[in-house]
Amino acid sequence: MFELVDSINDSPVIKLVGVGGGGSNAVQHMVQSGIEGVDFICANTDAQALKGMHAQTVLHIGQSITKGLGAGANPEIGRQAAMEDRDRIQDLIEGTDMLFITAGMGGGTGTGAIPVVAQIAREMGVLTVAVVTKPFPFEGNKRMRTAESGIEELRGHVDSLITIPNEKLLSVLGKNISLLDAFRAANDVLRGAVQGIAELITNPGLINVDFADVRTVMSEMGLAMMGSGIGRGDERATEAAEMAISSPLLEDIDLAGARGILVNITAGLDMAIGEFEEVGNVVRSFAADDATVVVGTAIDEALEGELRVTVVATGLGQQAQTHQLRSVQQAVQQRAVSAGASVYAQGGPGGHHQSSPSQHSPYANYDKPTVQRKTARSASQGTGPATNGHDVEYLDIPAFLRRQAD
The missing domain is CATH 3.30.1330.20 (Tubulin/FtsZ, C-terminal domain)
Incomplete structure (x- = not known):
């Protein structure tokens, strides 16, 4: 006899955490869009900024550190604020299957705190996806470097990372678009990501996609x-x-x-x-x-x-990097083979072809470090660099490639 247990919640729990001012504003936009099936959370060090948020949960972090006045564009303060309330953040994430986190990078709270939130989620086994923005060029090199450093740290704590450069808002939407509409367009990218995946998981279809499918595609995938x-x-x-x-x-x-x-x-x-x-x-x-x-x-x-x-x-990006690496490796190996063939054809001092590669081979002593070989050659033949007959500095080719050429 089968018994139907209806107390089991088979719907995955999806949450979105907006960190800092930019992240909280993005969450506010999402709330106003009326997306279903997602719990919204705002976390910030600025108490005043949190008052206007309409998310289900508002978390004021780092109260003892910032006194509710924000992180002052210092990511270290933002990181300390998140660490101070680590247990509260963990409680909010508890029971979550998929977590979206968002922030405007380059400032204090968002840049410093979002890697901490991501790390907590990953330690709890939560599928974590970050959607972040990079600052405008006119905000200065320092803010851009801060943003890029924060993104690089964040990359190591999330399963997937989506980056939106604010510079694109200018080039794509034009300089005459209102500031409100420009940021709304950036927030729509986040809305599309969250809403699209939420609908994939929660809405039944002719060919269903469940949460396990989403995890397979997005878990530990990087960019x-x-x-x-x-x-x-x-x-x-x-x-x-x-x-x-x-x-x-x-x-x-x-x-x-x-x-x-x-x-x-x-x-x-x-x-x-x-x-x-x-x-x-x-x-x-x-x-x-x-x-x-x-x-x-x-x-x-x-x-x-x-x-x-x-x-x-x-x-x-990984496929392109692999292709580039292989191209470089092939070019270096070809250079090694060409240099080795040239050396072998040139032969000894008299320029005669060597009848046996194993006898008097130009590779005979290459197991010695290059500096030792060059020192010995300089002492016996002068101070110039070791070259073959065509003035190719073949001794600078790595030993493992020369062995392949041999």
Whole structure:
């Protein structure tokens, strides 16, 4: 006999923590957007700034350190404030399955405290995704360096990281856009990420995507991008997919070689199987050969004539770095082989070809450090650098590459 246990909550718990002034403002924007299935938290050292927040939970951190007056653009103060209330932060994260954290980097509280929040979440086994902004260029080099240092520290404590440079707001939206609309556009990137993933997990569809799928794609993947697009007309599937992977406000990143890809396709009852294939072709164009690709589809009758695609791509940049590294390695090895062949063809002092490579081989004593070989050669042949007959400083080639050439 089977007994139905209805006390188990099978819905994943998703929370968003906005840290500092910029992060709290982003959360406020999300609350006003009416997103369901997400718990919102604001954490700041500025008590006055927290008074206007409408999140479910407001956390004033570092009261004894800052006296409620903020971190004074000092990330160390922000870090100490988060450490002071580490237990309270942990209590708020308890029971969370997926945590989004956001902050404007370059200031004090956001830059200093968000790595601490991320570290606490990761230690608790929570899937953690950060969405952060970088300062405008006119805010100065010091603030930009502070932001980049904070982002680098944050990178080591999150599963996936999405970066939005404020500079993009100027280049994409134009200088005449209002400041309010510009920041609203940046916050919409965060809203799209949170809302898109929340809907993927909580809304049933023809092809369901559950939280385990999301964890597979986003866990320990590093640099990520998140985008969504809506298409209309005959080419709506391709149009929506291409729009989703080309968010102009995100950090300049190369999608080639993405190791994890999460795709959600939502349309009305008129969605055709060919459109499903069109979206897949767009995704396949940049995915790594061994990428983990999870695709979900849902029917929304309100989207009559429209098709919406949401894409989360993770593990970015690693394929390009690997390709560059291999290219460098191949070039160095080719240089070593060429230098070795030249030495072998040149032979001894008389320029004659050596009949046996094992006898009088130019590589015979290369197990000695280069400095010792050069010293010995300089003592016997003069003070010039050791070269072969074509004036190639082959002794500077690493020993392991010379052995390959041999």
